[in-house]
Amino acid sequence: MLRTHTCGQLTINDLDKEVTLTGWVQKSRDLGGMTFVDMRDRYGITQLTFNSEDNVVLRSQARELGREYVIKVSGKVIERSSKNLKITTGEIEIKVSRLEILNPAKLPPFLIEDETDGNEEQRMKYRYLDLRRNPVRNNLILRHKMAQEVRRYLDGLEFIEVETPVLIKSTPEGARDFVVPSRMNPGQFYALPQSPQTFKQLLMVSGFDRYFQIVKCFRDEDLRADRQPEFTQIDCEMAFIEQEDILNVFEGLIRQLFKNVKNVDLAEVPRMHYADAMRLYGSDKPDTRFGMQFVELNDIVKGKGFGVFDNAELIIGINVKGCSHYTRKQLDELTDFIKRQQIGGTGLIYMRHNTDGTLKSSVDKFYSEDDLQKWSEAFNSESGDLILIMAGNTDKVRKQLSELRLEMGNRLGLRDKNVFAPLWVLDFPLLEWDEENERYHAMHHPFTSPKPEDIALLDTKPGEVRANAYDMVINGTEIGGGSIRIHDRKLQALMFKHLGFTEQEAQNQFGFLMDAFEYGAPPHGGIAFGFDRLVSIFAGLDSIRDVIAFPKNNSGRDVMIDSPSIIDQKQLDELKIKTNL
Amino acid sequence: MLRTHTCGQLTINDLDKEVTLTGWVQKSRDLGGMTFVDMRDRYGITQLTFNSEDNVVLRSQARELGREYVIKVSGKVIERSSKNLKITTGEIEIKVSRLEILNPAKLPPFLIEDETDGNEEQRMKYRYLDLRRNPVRNNLILRHKMAQEVRRYLDGLEFIEVETPVLIKSTPEGARDFVVPSRMNPGQFYALPQSPQTFKQLLMVSGFDRYFQIVKCFRDEDLRADRQPEFTQIDCEMAFIEQEDILNVFEGLIRQLFKNVKNVDLAEVPRMHYADAMRLYGSDKPDTRFGMQFVELNDIVKGKGFGVFDNAELIIGINVKGCSHYTRKQLDELTDFIKRQQIGGTGLIYMRHNTDGTLKSSVDKFYSEDDLQKWSEAFNSESGDLILIMAGNTDKVRKQLSELRLEMGNRLGLRDKNVFAPLWVLDFPLLEWDEENERYHAMHHPFTSPKPEDIALLDTKPGEVRANAYDMVINGTEIGGGSIRIHDRKLQALMFKHLGFTEQEAQNQFGFLMDAFEYGAPPHGGIAFGFDRLVSIFAGLDSIRDVIAFPKNNSGRDVMIDSPSIIDQKQLDELKIKTNL
Numbered sequence A, B: 001m002l003r004t005h006t007c008g009q010l011t012i013n014d015l016d017k018e019v020t021l022t023g024w025v026q027k028s029r030d031l032g033g034m035t036f037v038d039m040r041d042r043y044g045i046t047q048l049t050f051n052s053e054d055n056v057v058l059r060s061q062a063r064e065l066g067r068e069y070v071i072k073v074s075g076k077v078i079e080r081s082s083k084n085l086k087i088t089t090g091e092i093e094i095k096v097s098r099l100e101i102l103n104p105a106k107l108p109p110f111l112i113e114d115e116t117d118g119n120e121e122q123r124m125k126y127r128y129l130d131l132r133r134n135p136v137r138n139n140l141i142l143r144h145k146m147a148q149e150v151r152r153y154l155d156g157l158e159f160i161e162v163e164t165p166v167l168i169k170s171t172p173e174g175a176r177d178f179v180v181p182s183r184m185n186p187g188q189f190y191a192l193p194q195s196p197q198t199f200k201q202l203l204m205v206s207g208f209d210r211y212f213q214i215v216k217c218f219r220d221e222d223l224r225a226d227r228q229p230e231f232t233q234i235d236c237e238m239a240f241i242e243q244e245d246i247l248n249v250f251e252g253l254i255r256q257l258f259k260n261v262k263n264v265d266l267a268e269v270p271r272m273h274y275a276d277a278m279r280l281y282g283s284d285k286p287d288t289r290f291g292m293q294f295v296e297l298n299d300i301v302k303g304k305g306f307g308v309f310d311n312a313e314l315i316i317g318i319n320v321k322g323c324s325h326y327t328r329k330q331l332d333e334l335t336d337f338i339k340r341q342q343i344g345g346t347g348l349i350y351m352r353h354n355t356d357g358t359l360k361s362s363v364d365k366f367y368s369e370d371d372l373q374k375w376s377e378a379f380n381s382e383s384g385d386l387i388l389i390m391a392g393n394t395d396k397v398r399k400q401l402s403e404l405r406l407e408m409g410n411r412l413g414l415r416d417k418n419v420f421a422p423l424w425v426l427d428f429p430l431l432e433w434d435e436e437n438e439r440y441h442a443m444h445h446p447f448t449s450p451k452p453e454d455i456a457l458l459d460t461k462p463g464e465v466r467a468n469a470y471d472m473v474i475n476g477t478e479i480g481g482g483s484i485r486i487h488d489r490k491l492q493a494l495m496f497k498h499l500g501f502t503e504q505e506a507q508n509q510f511g512f513l514m515d516a517f518e519y520g521a522p523p524h525g526g527i528a529f530g531f532d533r534l535v536s537i538f539a540g541l542d543s544i545r546d547v548i549a550f551p552k553n554n555s556g557r558d559v560m561i562d563s564p565s566i567i568d569q570k571q572l573d574e575l576k577i578k579t580n581l
Helices: A054-062 A120-125 A134-156 A196-203 A243-262 A273-283 A328-339 A367-377 A395-413 A489-498 A502-515 A533-539 A567-577 B058-063 B120-125 B134-156 B197-205 B242-260 B274-281 B329-341 B369-379 B394-411 B489-498 B503-517 B531-538 B569-576
Strands: A018-031 A033-042 A046-053 A072-077 A092-103 A179-181 A188-192 A210-218 A230-238 A272-274 A314-320 A349-353 A357-361 A385-392 A422-426 A432-435 A439-442 A469-474 A479-484 A525-529 A578-579 B018-031 B034-041 B044-051 B070-079 B092-103 B179-181 B189-191 B208-219 B230-239 B271-273 B314-320 B350-354 B359-361 B386-392 B422-428 B431-434 B439-442 B469-474 B478-485 B524-530 B576-580
Touching: A018 A046, A018 A054, A018 A092, A033 A054, A033 A179, A046 B058, A054 A092, A120 B058, A134 A210, A134 A243, A134 A533, A134 B134, A196 A230, A196 A502, A196 A525, A196 B179, A196 B431, A196 B531, A230 A243, A230 A533, A243 A469, A243 A479, A243 A525, A272 A273, A272 B369, A273 A395, A314 A395, A328 A395, A328 B569, A349 A367, A349 A567, A349 B058, A349 B503, A357 A422, A385 A395, A385 B350, A422 B034, A432 B431, A479 A533, A489 A502, A525 A533, A525 B431, A567 A578, B018 B092, B034 B439, B044 B058, B058 B092, B058 B422, B092 B569, B134 B208, B134 B242, B134 B531, B197 B208, B197 B230, B197 B503, B197 B524, B230 B242, B242 B422, B242 B469, B242 B478, B242 B531, B271 B274, B274 B394, B314 B369, B314 B394, B350 B369, B359 B369, B369 B386, B386 B394, B469 B524, B478 B531, B489 B503, B569 B576
Parallel strands: A046 A092, A272 A422, B044 B092, B271 B422
Antiparallel strands: A018 A033, A018 A072, A033 A046, A072 A092, A179 A188, A210 A230, A230 A525, A314 A385, A349 A357, A349 A385, A422 A469, A432 A439, A469 A479, A479 A525, A578 B576, B018 B034, B018 B070, B034 B044, B070 B092, B179 B189, B208 B230, B230 B524, B314 B386, B350 B359, B350 B386, B422 B469, B431 B439, B469 B478, B478 B524
16 A cells, blocks of 8 residues: 555554555645645545745645645654644644655646535536545445445345346336347347346246345436436345235335434334325325325315315315414415426415414405314314415325425425435325326336235226335335235236237237246235435435436436447447437 | 245254245155155255145145145144255154145246256246256355455445446447447437446546445457356456555455355465466466476477477477376377367377386487487476477467366366466556557556556567556456556556557547546556356356356347347337348
């Protein structure tokens, strides 16, 4: 090693040692005849001193050091006169007797500090410099720790990590695949996996019993702010289990991660049916850090001549505690909020439960004091509360009120990043109606098992069939989801039929899996966690981008390496493809 | 769980327990009024008994069970009358009181036994059945254990596992890339990484100090028997180090793997210069499980009128101990062996050191007894030895004799799979002459640092410049290789120039890396191990295919899922590409 110690290692116990350190110049300052240099590496910062009285040449060399120069110094550990007790190395400094510049550095395009002046574009282009900043590097160290901890936990439970192939087969079901032209099989293509779903099920058929993998997956979707074309899953599968076993094992995983990585003791994870989540929060991934559950008002508010309510399929509201003081202007802001195009609400009704006990609504014209008293009872409102009500089509109004609820949570500071509220959401519908294509598609995926008692409904009321499917939600974000799988050829064929596959299509695309079910497939099920998302929650970040070392931008580009890019004609010729612009 | 215990868990200590087990029917046999069923899962085999006297219906159900049926049984643990002490469960059996068929099975196309009657094609097509066989599954369990052990070791040394991107940029240098058309950037392509080389170097520039990753890499090469288009590397990099540090850290890794996974105490790994490996073994990856080192004979054998030797650039031989009894027929076989097209030898000269002490060569016409005595001295031959000699162009004859040496090692049983001879090969040449393109290319890759004392030779004798590059070899197989990297922009530019890049090409392809070197790049270096190969050596296998769960065949096809395949016209249209057959 070029060093004897790291920049985070030396303390008052090392006084008088002769040491050699390497690292980057964080900053330097002159003070009388002395120069002080903060030298940084991954492990910490150590102060170096150069004194003209001791060595005037060395000191003048030190004055020439620029920010981010890579240096190697030797010297003696001495006690600092002005100590910094915030860092472990803050009681000592190195009285340098030898200085070597290992590599000079140009002035970086932005500050390499916890708070940087670099904009998003610069930080992405010079990602290798952005990664030098403590907050960014610490996110990746956190990611590393979490990955090791996941492996330790699952290995301890006899899960086997098996690598599944990256070059697989394209299937039109689901999101769009990235494809890879095959040179050896001209005209044919591999696809990159959206998940190792079929392979992990085959491993169960193979008797692997317990499988996991921390694995890259790929989806060629139009990227929203917080999506990446390549992302990482903790992918798991177990055989000879029931849903309860999966919930227990993976609740244990999440709890151990919180305990060992963040030292947070998580309580038992509550469970909620999908139907209840939709009814009480208007979302299948409710943020349960705060209450503000929906109250349904149809029975109370209809028939009083207020057309908006009378004509609505559903009237629901939330009780915002302590906000009766909201001004007309603030309430107008909320109305504007729900009318934004992304939300699409039509209007907001409110009732103030004033601090003097009086009730005052925005629709007093239609509702008497007695009526409002009933509202108050429905919401359990108290003096000082504000009731916000929306009405409309069930699915839409739930979604809209859910947005408003989250917004109110933000405004009231109820969504603390240091509070963690995990939740299991259970009993998802098996099928979802696809308006655009006028057919059902699988809410999870085609391999999800319907609840046995609901199979009979497949032909009559397919939308009401519930699946043995579950999601784990933390703070309103889905971090994992899975299901008990179909392990019977006939049932799988029935599912494909209901999803609009012809027998031939099902056989072409998934024949290998249905064949496998005929050679002794055990009952099995599993789950996959979005690892990027999980790390970002642990890191207290809104975006997954800063828990990924080299992320892509919203156009799927890596601006640092300038990719994707044009390739040689020779490559295209070998692959027997042409671009068609 | 559907079971209370696994099939490998119950022993004589569990007598009288009521248990429930699940698994596959391995085989069954009738004996009088009883049926015995061996039930298998990943963990072992447990014997079930069904007795007509106890329950005639149940027993007759048991008689109907076919091979590979998935069943669930409940019953009592009882002592076996005829014990099998070879397995942990061999002293007990389950007296079954309840039997449930979880899934019947068709007759598998081949035997699910350690020795199978399935041919390669069947085994690949029904890979999920092949994976049920103990030897195949055990390879993957071994792989899992090794991966966890690698992580434990490196994590313990403060290496951080960082995921680098899979969708990167195509660079024409090196092997052929797999490419991925970008829908969002029409006409442009990503490439799949052949290694994360530039990213791990950037992580060093970022101050990560110690990086590793167990990572899939991709190469679109024509596949030989033992190559896969996707393969896995243990990829590592360290900063502020010298070659010696890398050798120590990764020798430690290999030693810990052998100790903790195979319980083998590996001695210190010997080191050999590339030049010596070529001189003594004719190979940069010598199998050092046995000696049989090359002896150079130019000084001894030239000038005696034997044209083959007189006209040869190099005359070398090996001493095959104890083989003077080889018959003429056996020697002809060896001559045929070296004349095979893949080897391309022209002829084989031999000398027998007979058990009576006499020396007898195939070229007695040209060499006297005194001459042969000198040969004997050169080879340190003893009574009973056989000397095999070849002559020709230095590079070619070394390669040919290397093949013959390995063949003799095989014939003499000197290549025991349970003996492990690791070796560091050091000081590789920096550049290699590429006959076809009439230019030098990088022997490792363009980022490898020349030895500082050899840089001056770059302009005058580029072929003689040595690199700070090293390989780890075990039993004649290269399992890892790496180098100290260039961390200086000017030297990197000089390298690209010598490799035939124009300045513009270098900037287009690797500008981001050369730019990074200007912002404070530390000295750094690393290594990558071929994980598939390493596991196959641990497993005692010649092929990597059986340490990969779902391998591809020599045409790059996965015959189980039938991939690659034709994709929808809609997909091609969206990607703005056409096939061009």
